[in-house]
Amino acid sequence: MFDNLDFDVIRRSLPYLFLDGMSFTLMLTGLSALGGLIFGTLIALMRLSGYKLLGRIAGLYVDFMRSLPLVLVIFWFYFLVPYIGQWLTGASRPIRVGAFTSSLVTFIMFEAAYFSEIMRAGIQSISKGQPAAASALGLTYSQSMRYVVLPQAFRNMLPVLLTQTIVLFQDTSLVYVLSIPDFLGAASKVAQRDGRLVEMYLFAAAVYFVISCVASYGVRRLQARIAIVR
Amino acid sequence: MIEISHVNKWYGPTFQVLKDCTTSVAKGEVVVVCGPSGSGKSTLIKCVNALEPFQEGQIILDGIKVNDPKTDLPKLRARVGMVFQHFELFPHLRIIDNLCLAQEKVLGRSHEEAVAKGNKLLERVGLTVHANKYPAELSGGQQQRVAIARALAMDPIAMLFDEPTSALDPEMISEVLDVMVDLAHEGMTMMVVTHEMGFASKVAHRVIFMDKGEIVEDAQKTDFFGSPRSERAQKFLSKILSH
Ligand SMILES: Nc1ncnc2c1ncn2[C@@H]1O[C@H](COP(=O)(O)OP(=O)(O)O)[C@@H](O)[C@H]1O
Ligand SMILES: [Mg+2]
Numbered sequence: 001m002f003d004n005l006d007f008d009v010i011r012r013s014l015p016y017l018f019l020d021g022m023s024f025t026l027m028l029t030g031l032s033a034l035g036g037l038i039f040g041t042l043i044a045l046m047r048l049s050g051y052k053l054l055g056r057i058a059g060l061y062v063d064f065m066r067s068l069p070l071v072l073v074i075f076w077f078y079f080l081v082p083y084i085g086q087w088l089t090g091a092s093r094p095i096r097v098g099a100f101t102s103s104l105v106t107f108i109m110f111e112a113a114y115f116s117e118i119m120r121a122g123i124q125s126i127s128k129g130q131p132a133a134a135s136a137l138g139l140t141y142s143q144s145m146r147y148v149v150l151p152q153a154f155r156n157m158l159p160v161l162l163t164q165t166i167v168l169f170q171d172t173s174l175v176y177v178l179s180i181p182d183f184l185g186a187a188s189k190v191a192q193r194d195g196r197l198v199e200m201y202l203f204a205a206a207v208y209f210v211i212s213c214v215a216s217y218g219v220r221r222l223q224a225r226i227a228i229v230r
Numbered sequence: 231m232i233e234i235s236h237v238n239k240w241y242g243p244t245f246q247v248l249k250d251c252t253t254s255v256a257k258g259e260v261v262v263v264c265g266p267s268g269s270g271k272s273t274l275i276k277c278v279n280a281l282e283p284f285q286e287g288q289i290i291l292d293g294i295k296v297n298d299p300k301t302d303l304p305k306l307r308a309r310v311g312m313v314f315q316h317f318e319l320f321p322h323l324r325i326i327d328n329l330c331l332a333q334e335k336v337l338g339r340s341h342e343e344a345v346a347k348g349n350k351l352l353e354r355v356g357l358t359v360h361a362n363k364y365p366a367e368l369s370g371g372q373q374q375r376v377a378i379a380r381a382l383a384m385d386p387i388a389m390l391f392d393e394p395t396s397a398l399d400p401e402m403i404s405e406v407l408d409v410m411v412d413l414a415h416e417g418m419t420m421m422v423v424t425h426e427m428g429f430a431s432k433v434a435h436r437v438i439f440m441d442k443g444e445i446v447e448d449a450q451k452t453d454f455f456g457s458p459r460s461e462r463a464q465k466f467l468s469k470i471l472s473h
Contacts, residue, residue, distance in 0.1 A: 127316075130318060132281055132314070132318065133312075133318035133319075134320075134332075135304070135307060136279060136281060136307055136310075136312035137307070137308065137331070137332035137380070137384060138304045138307045138336040139335060139336060143336075147320075147331055152320075152322050
């Protein structure tokens with residue numbers, strides 16, 4: 001069945017696939033992970049703050065995000081963001097939001113739900129003696145969090161956070177519903193244009209597979225190293 | 231320096247962990263607190279720097295009321311050093327950074343100042359060569375000496391110790407006690423929860439015996455070890471001294 005396949009189409013489209021597609025995918029992954037981690041940490045802190053209402057709000061947010069299919073969130077967000085922006089800025093018409101910004105905001109909000117659970121587990125894994133020692137030295141609650149608890153929670157959870165980021169890397173391909181040329185979108189555009197569906201989708205799958213495998217291997221190495229240091 | 235009067239504390243609605251505790255520690259005085267496990271020693275000492283809140287009574291530290299809602303607790307705690315049973319060094323920071331963190335963030339000292347002070351104290355506890363290591367690379371005794379140095383770096387007006395040697399291997403106990411004895415001889419105000427009666431008889435001025443949340447005995451050292459005292463303290467003493 002491979003007789004009439006033309007793998008040269010891949011070679012010809014490599015610059016477009018990687019310089020446009022993959023760089024978009026990596027940028028979206030990286031920024032979403034960073035934003036998700038920051039926002040997620042804030043949510044985790046809210047949940048652990050001891051203020052009931054704050055904790056409830058954060059908990060509801062996490063449950064809400066985790067019970068929706070990501071594709072739907074991406075889709076809805078793309079249509080809602082212009083109106084939310086209009087409402088926030090008081091503009092007279094829906095503000096224009098690029099597909100990148102829209103998908104970035106979506107992923108940050110969605111991933112924050114998952115990252116927050118990881119960071120919450122990380123913070124809870126730090127023994128009570130650590131913040132107590134920080135307090136005894138005169139550090140305030142926020143200083144103790146910032147300089148003592150969070151760095152340790154982050155370090156302990158780094159392998160899990162990175163694993164979640166690998167999942168995120170694969171999930172970013174869902175932006176195809178907005179016809180955005182991420183890596184998969186770019187591959188699919190070439191596939192449609194040249195009528196080379198099998199070749200392009202095989203290649204795309206191989207690329208996702210290799211990158212994810214290499215990254216997972218790296219995470220396992222890191223995990224072993226952290227285990228030794230501790 | 232430390233005035234504890236009629237302190238009552240409950241965990242939950244029914245469990246009273248401290249019962250009408252009253253005592254004091256004068257400037258330059260070394261007071262040893264002992265008693266069976268679960269008697270409330272840690273709780274009492276943690277009330278002094280407000281790591282634990284209490285419901286009734288009051289504690290006054292260097293003229294400042296600890297349980298006054300208007301008291302700036304971080305500022306108050308910065309003035310009292312505390313050493314924990316399990317050292318509680320910050321494992322993600324090098325030894326020298328363990329000593330510098332609070333100096334810089336709480337006292338506002340410059341990094342150079344903090345490092346200079348930190349190095350001076352490391353020298354004092356004999357650990358200069360370990361300045362750039364991480365806590366996990368040090369033995370328990372070394373870690374506890376770092377913890378003492380970290381507390382001293384804040385120029386505390388008093389030091390609280392909560393069983394500083396009970397998590398240590400026996401051969402490391404004396405290196406930590408030596409540092410504490412030196413401190414006592416220099417006139418540091420100290421409140422020390424410990425079962426090291428050798429330390430108590432060497433440097434303590436007073437010994438407090440606690441049982442079931444009560445201060446059962448509060449006596450001058452010579453009285454505590456010598457003359458008649460409560461039956462509970464006697465039993466406890468004979469138990470730990472026979473070890
Ligand atoms: N956070 C807490 N919640 C409930 N009970 C506690 C808590 N901390 C300590 N206790 C109880 O209070 C009592 C006194 O504890 P503690 O002060 O640690 O005793 P000690 O230091 O003398 O061994 C113990 O019975 C202990 O189980
Ligand atoms: Mg204790």
